[in-house]
Amino acid sequence: MAEEIQGQIDVLKRYMPAQMSEEEVVAIVKETIAEVGASSKADLGKVMGALMPKVKGKADGKLVNTTVQSLLG
Secondary structure (H helix, E strand, O other), X not given: OHHHHHHHHHXXXXXXXXXXXXXXXXXXXXXXXXXXXXXXXXXXXXXXXHHHXXXXXXXXXXXXXXHHHHHHO
């Protein structure tokens, strides 16, 4: 049973988009912050609004959010 389920998981993984690494997330967050001219945490919504369409389905939203908050300081 466990082997069957693992087989199904492996098949599904082939069709899912590859997840971005933490380094890739940091790079795209920095790029987006520069694009929108964000300079403080008050710009969080503006950054997230521009960023999420770029990473949707490719990166964990929680990681993206914490990275944006960290870089906006």
